[in-house]
Amino acid sequence: MAGLDEGERELWDAWKRSTEGVRARINAEVAGETGLSEADVSVLTHVHDGGGGALRQHELAVAMGWHRSRLSHHLSRMQERGLVTRESVAGGVELRTTTMGRAALLRARPVHAAAVRRHLVDAVPARDRDRLLTLLRLLAD
Amino acid sequence: MAGLDEGERELWDAWKRSTEGVRARINAEVAGETGLSEADVSVLTHVHDGGGGALRQHELAVAMGWHRSRLSHHLSRMQERGLVTRESVAGGVELRTTTMGRAALLRARPVHAAAVRRHLVDAVPARDRDRLLTLLRLLAD
DNA sequence: ACCTAGCCGTTGACACGTCAACGAGGCCGT
């Protein structure tokens, strides 16, 4: 078959628009008010909340579903800005947040939560949330 | 409130994983087999199928929900590769596909359709598709 | 005619993501 039929095209279109839109809106809101990207917040949260203050880079990559090189690049930028430290230990690299990183995270958390609520959670009717969650998990594989 | 509660976090997590995953899988499949990105296919489809062969850049930006500069950058790269032409006319720029662009699109269409089906459409149970479409349109605003 | 305002598109700087190549260690079989 050559192309998508009408129903398939509609779903694909709505998928692209909503995923791009939600991502862009949340990112713009968080970045504008805190100077951290959504990815920064996610990384800081994992490193800070997990592993008793330290976290292996590999663990973080798995937890976030990121490729090694993506995480490496991102951590380099965050390290440059003084948000995290990297210390190489036996069999890996151990991550810690800096004082500055923790301060930034504390400032960012409420902004991030508000943005996620406004642009995702509250935009979905309460009685559809479970079903949506199930479908999203299916799609995540 | 400081952070997201459990249910909110789950939804946000599943949203991020599924949107990133689906996008990445479809893109990798299309790019690997055709040399075009998903965005390339989308642009070529709009320009080729719409407007009788020519399309104003602004129209395309609106149709795709893209910002001007994003489209401008992307079209520069596509023009560089010989996929489209730009001709400035009164009050805008008119886009056309090149012979090469049309050939690439014809090759890519079935691959793109198959990827979208495999990674999105067919991964959603048939009886949930309408509800998902409705929710996605809500989120797209 | 002039000025202002708005729309359309481009550009440059920079953040982000992906891929493929590389390198450092650890581990295992011989």
Added chain:
DNA sequence: ACGGCCTCGTTGACGTGTCAACGGCTAGGT
């Protein structure tokens, strides 16, 4: 000890996305 292999991480090149600043053009008001 050696060689091969795997895992973990880095790097460079390149494509992509965003933001802010700019230039050209058009339309309206005076």
